[in-house]
Amino acid sequence: MTLHTVYAFPSTDSLSEGLNDYVERLSREAINSHGKFTVAVSGGSLPKLLSKNLASNNAVDFSKWHLFFADERCVALDHADSNYLEVKNQLLSKLGGKLPDANVHTINPSLVSDPEKSAQDYEQQLKNVFGSDSTPAFDLLLLGMGPDGHTCSLFPGHPLLEEKKKWVAPIFDSPKPPKERITLTFPVVNNAKNVAFVTAGEGKQDMVKQIQEQPELNLPCQRVQPKSGNACWFIDEAAGKKLSKVQKYKL
Numbered sequence: 001m002t003l004h005t006v007y008a009f010p011s012t013d014s015l016s017e018g019l020n021d022y023v024e025r026l027s028r029e030a031i032n033s034h035g036k037f038t039v040a041v042s043g044g045s046l047p048k049l050l051s052k053n054l055a056s057n058n059a060v061d062f063s064k065w066h067l068f069f070a071d072e073r074c075v076a077l078d079h080a081d082s083n084y085l086e087v088k089n090q091l092l093s094k095l096g097g098k099l100p101d102a103n104v105h106t107i108n109p110s111l112v113s114d115p116e117k118s119a120q121d122y123e124q125q126l127k128n129v130f131g132s133d134s135t136p137a138f139d140l141l142l143l144g145m146g147p148d149g150h151t152c153s154l155f156p157g158h159p160l161l162e163e164k165k166k167w168v169a170p171i172f173d174s175p176k177p178p179k180e181r182i183t184l185t186f187p188v189v190n191n192a193k194n195v196a197f198v199t200a201g202e203g204k205q206d207m208v209k210q211i212q213e214q215p216e217l218n219l220p221c222q223r224v225q226p227k228s229g230n231a232c233w234f235i236d237e238a239a240g241k242k243l244s245k246v247q248k249y250k251l
């Protein structure tokens, strides 16, 4: 297992500032090289940390973004559990329409009662943007980390960790509610050009330490090993308190 670089920040505000700089740079590089920026984001605590500085960053050309969800709960888009709703409330609603609705790739709301079909439909949405010939290579995945070491909706010990063919898979028995979800799978996650985990707070410090210092656990976050991309962590001081080795992010 290759160890991920960990950038630790003294506060959640400075974490958001560093993350803003990182996303701005990757967005600019991707748009310069191939005209668009493909990014998938997690739900949970991440959208708030992301939006703090990014929402008002006029140097980012959101009109060229294609925004996907790293995982989604099978609920209506206006349901309190929806990852989309959190991203909408924290980020999209603050962009004044700069990111076109057509480029925000939500799950199909008419399929939420059928996770299997919902996952197939979402995989087709990926094909529409990336083409169907080869595994999508996202410019950036912004991922959260659950206190059990899960990421996306890929949970420790779950058979979905071994999925090799599907790009998007349904899950019917998520240990964290709601049970029914869809998620990007490891073939897609590990084909990304860049992956950044974003996590903060004391509640995450034990798991952050285990992930960095006990590779033998083979937890979902540790299995994120992009084949030819980079993986790093943006954490605050509280989440990194038990780590012996962190790096300073240079703005």
Ligand SMILES: O=C1O[C@H](COP(=O)(O)O)[C@@H](O)[C@H](O)[C@H]1O
Pocket (backbone or CB within 6 Å): 041, 042, 043, 044, 045, 046, 070, 071, 072, 073, 083, 143, 144, 145, 146, 147, 151, 152, 153, 176
């Ligand atoms: O259920 C989920 O949890 C994870 C972690 O969330 P957090 O609130 O502990 O940051 C999140 O990354 C994922 O997208 C979400 O569906």
